[in-house]
Amino acid sequence: MKIEVLFPEICNLYGDLFNVNYLKDCLPEAEVINTSLSDEPLFAKENPDLIYMGTTTESGQVLAIEALSEYKERLKECIDSGVNFLVTGNGMEIFFKEIIEGEKKVCDGLGLFDFVAKRQAKKRYNSLYLGDFDAGKENIKIVGFKSLFGFAYGDNDNCTLFNTQRGDGLNPECKGEGIKFNNFFGTYIIGPLLVLNPTFTKWYIENKLNAGDVKIAFEEAAMDAYNLRVKEFSDPGTGFYY
Amino acid sequence: MNKIRFFIALWAAKMSIIALRITKHNGTNFPGVVALKICPNFLKYVSKPAKIIGVTGTNGKTTVCNLAIDMFKADGRKVLDNSMGSNIDSGISTSFINGVSIFNKCKYEEALIEIDERSVPVLFPYFTPEILLINNLTRDSIMRNGHPEFIGRLLTEEMPKATKLLLNGDDLIASNIAPDNKRAYFGIKKMDTDVEECINLINDMRICPKCNSILKYDALRYHHIGKAYCPSCGFKSPKCKYEGYDVDTKSMTVKVSEEDGEYTYRLLNDSVFNIYNVVAVVSLFRELGYSKERIAELLSQIEIVKSRFSQQEVGNYTIVRQMSKDKNALGASRAFDYVSGRPGDKELILMMNCLGDTQHWSENVCWLYDADFEFLNKENIKNIVVTGPRAKDYYLRLKLAGVADDRISFVEKELDAPKALKLEKNESIYVFYGTDSIVLANNVIKNIEKEIAERGEK
Numbered sequence: 001m002k003i004e005v006l007f008p009e010i011c012n013l014y015g016d017l018f019n020v021n022y023l024k025d026c027l028p029e030a031e032v033i034n035t036s037l038s039d040e041p042l043f044a045k046e047n048p049d050l051i052y053m054g055t056t057t058e059s060g061q062v063l064a065i066e067a068l069s070e071y072k073e074r075l076k077e078c079i080d081s082g083v084n085f086l087v088t089g090n091g092m093e094i095f096f097k098e099i100i101e102g103e104k105k106v107c108d109g110l111g112l113f114d115f116v117a118k119r120q121a122k123k124r125y126n127s128l129y130l131g132d133f134d135a136g137k138e139n140i141k142i143v144g145f146k147s148l149f150g151f152a153y154g155d156n157d158n159c160t161l162f163n164t165q166r167g168d169g170l171n172p173e174c175k176g177e178g179i180k181f182n183n184f185f186g187t188y189i190i191g192p193l194l195v196l197n198p199t200f201t202k203w204y205i206e207n208k209l210n211a212g213d214v215k216i217a218f219e220e221a222a223m224d225a226y227n228l229r230v231k232e233f234s235d236p237g238t239g240f241y242y
Numbered sequence: 243m244n245k246i247r248f249f250i251a252l253w254a255a256k257m258s259i260i261a262l263r264i265t266k267h268n269g270t271n272f273p274g275v276v277a278l279k280i281c282p283n284f285l286k287y288v289s290k291p292a293k294i295i296g297v298t299g300t301n302g303k304t305t306v307c308n309l310a311i312d313m314f315k316a317d318g319r320k321v322l323d324n325s326m327g328s329n330i331d332s333g334i335s336t337s338f339i340n341g342v343s344i345f346n347k348c349k350y351e352e353a354l355i356e357i358d359e360r361s362v363p364v365l366f367p368y369f370t371p372e373i374l375l376i377n378n379l380t381r382d383s384i385m386r387n388g389h390p391e392f393i394g395r396l397l398t399e400e401m402p403k404a405t406k407l408l409l410n411g412d413d414l415i416a417s418n419i420a421p422d423n424k425r426a427y428f429g430i431k432k433m434d435t436d437v438e439e440c441i442n443l444i445n446d447m448r449i450c451p452k453c454n455s456i457l458k459y460d461a462l463r464y465h466h467i468g469k470a471y472c473p474s475c476g477f478k479s480p481k482c483k484y485e486g487y488d489v490d491t492k493s494m495t496v497k498v499s500e501e502d503g504e505y506t507y508r509l510l511n512d513s514v515f516n517i518y519n520v521v522a523v524v525s526l527f528r529e530l531g532y533s534k535e536r537i538a539e540l541l542s543q544i545e546i547v548k549s550r551f552s553q554q555e556v557g558n559y560t561i562v563r564q565m566s567k568d569k570n571a572l573g574a575s576r577a578f579d580y581v582s583g584r585p586g587d588k589e590l591i592l593m594m595n596c597l598g599d600t601q602h603w604s605e606n607v608c609w610l611y612d613a614d615f616e617f618l619n620k621e622n623i624k625n626i627v628v629t630g631p632r633a634k635d636y637y638l639r640l641k642l643a644g645v646a647d648d649r650i651s652f653v654e655k656e657l658d659a660p661k662a663l664k665l666e667k668n669e670s671i672y673v674f675y676g677t678d679s680i681v682l683a684n685n686v687i688k689n690i691e692k693e694i695a696e697r698g699e700k
Contacts, residue, residue, distance in 0.1 A: 038455065058392070149392075
């Protein structure tokens with residue numbers, strides 16, 4: 001199994017890379033390929049089992065867009081053909097049409113999804129997140145954290161990754177969190193999403209990475225922390241916005 | 243109208259100081275809060291000392307300020323400071339309120355102000371530091387500060403043109419702030435403990451700021467702190483005017499070289515973090531015109547603030563208080579690295595939970611995954627007690643760091659944590675606590691003392 005991590009030298013904020021570390025703990029045989037800005041990506045010549053990209057800085061977004069621009073058609077082909085992508089935090093915005101700060105356009109995105117990212121230069125939006133992932137036979141509770149300079153705008157009614165119970169979706173008026181196109185999973189939830197959500201991780205490994213029935217790493221400890229967080233986040237007395 | 247509003251605000255704030263004194267309340271920010279509530283432009287109108295020295299950055303600014311304040315006191319110099327209040331607008335307003343008469347006449351010629359780096363947009367429009375020392379810019383609270391590039395951008399955009407910057411030249415994020423301002427750099431020369439490849443989870447300066455190629459480091463201390471160069475375009479860390487070297491941990495001294503020679507100064511703590519703090523203070527006082535000899539004299543007369551790091555001997559044990567600012571991955575990593583490198587067997591109590599967050603919502607734990615818990619996977623760390631609201635998260639994180647089950651103890655309530663200590667003879671017990679759990683940490687330490695007494699010395 002090959003997991004390609006795009007630009008870990010810049011897309012590494014808020015503990016996001018632990019998503020990959022955790023997958024590696026769960027799947028010791030997996031090969032992790034780190035692709036730097038100046039490298040030719042692995043996906044350019046073959047279909048990795050998973051392409052991961054994490055949160056970056058605002059200038060990092062511009063660099064990532066520049067680096068991926070020449071592979072835009074290939075990325076589209078990968079998404080259309082069902083290659084797995086997991087993109088967290090503002091890494092997702094790189095795949096949008098454009099990024100706007102205040103009233104001013106910062107740059108065009110890769111334009112692969114019909115969304116626009118709008119941010120305020122000095123304002124930070126922080127919240128907890130509680131939602132559901134529709135796993136077919138069951139709904140899996142998702143917990144996480146959001147800490148962003150802005151939001152995404154566009155219609156994700158038919159391509160929502162998580163259904164929000166508490167917290168915001170892609171923007172404060174939208175209850176759908178993240179985007180899901182074929183096997184492209186993008187979410188504004190930052191940090192170690194997979195570590196914090198072991199039930200989802202198990203489903204993802206078994207159903208998307210097709211690794212069979214796996215025992216996820218440190219399952220008992222991860223489930224203990226997860227169950228406590230689900231309980232806290234479900235408590236109406238827990239504040240949700242910082 | 244604005245002036246009338248200002249004087250109402252000033253007098254209300256002055257009265258609140260008297261009320262706080264009478265009722266024996268601390269309320270160190272309260273007068274500033276009152277003033278800003280009545281007059282949002284209060285900082286514009288309040289009289290300020292003619293010369294303001296600012297200290298900002300992510301880590302170490304309080305230590306640097308405390309050192310500088312103590313040195314000014316030892317020198318008999320009357321300098322207004324905000325050490326009793328906070329470093330945001332309300333705390334700084336409180337200091338200025340204390341510094342003026344009821345007629346808004348300033349009683350001080352000079353001020354040394356610790357400045358929260360995130361607060362500069364509401365501060366710098368109203369005062370211009372003559373010198374601003376920036377110790378470092380690293381990751382801090384995810385919710386508040388985002389990432390250091392954002393803070394760097396904020397500082398550059400808000401920086402008054404007349405401010406001279408005194409910057410850590412070994413920090414490429416801090417050293418690139420406000421490139422058009424006058425500046426001098428301080429740093430530390432290559433040390434024996436330096437490496438060339440980063441071993442930390444956080445390194446926010448992996449690519450060249452000029453050409454985006456992967457940077458190399460001649461000497462990397464930790465994270466992005468060190469001497470970098472770009473093999474592609476030739477970019478490199480700036481030349482430092484003041485550079486620490488020849489650290490002697492036995493005599494606890496450091497030499498600082500300048501163009502016209504070197505001088506030896508006293509160290510107050512042997513962690514690299516604190517060596518930077520001393521070099522920063524020496525550089526600041528040199529920029530203020532002090533002689534090397536006088537700085538060395540003043541440094542020899544002061545002590546590091548005890549609330550941040552102190553130790554006590556209890557029977558055969560050493561109990562060490564180790565403050566580790568909550569939700570600050572880099573601060574935790576530095577503390578973990580330092581403690582794990584100390585000689586002898588040790589047990590740790592991890593209780594850096596953000597208690598404020600626990601009361602209102604739930605702590606964002608992403609920072610745990612930026613912090614190097616891997617440093618705690620060491621043979622001489624015999625037991626790590628995780629406790630408090632986020633104990634289960636610490637437990638999981640330690641497991642991910644490879645720490646064996648038999649070296650982790652889970653205790654729900656902090657005050658019960660001492661019961662889980664193994665208390666092997668001659669070991670050290672480190673209590674890691676956050677900025678809002680100082681009182682709780684003191685009570686935990688009392689319970690450790692009781693536990694030692696009850697179990698008897700082995």
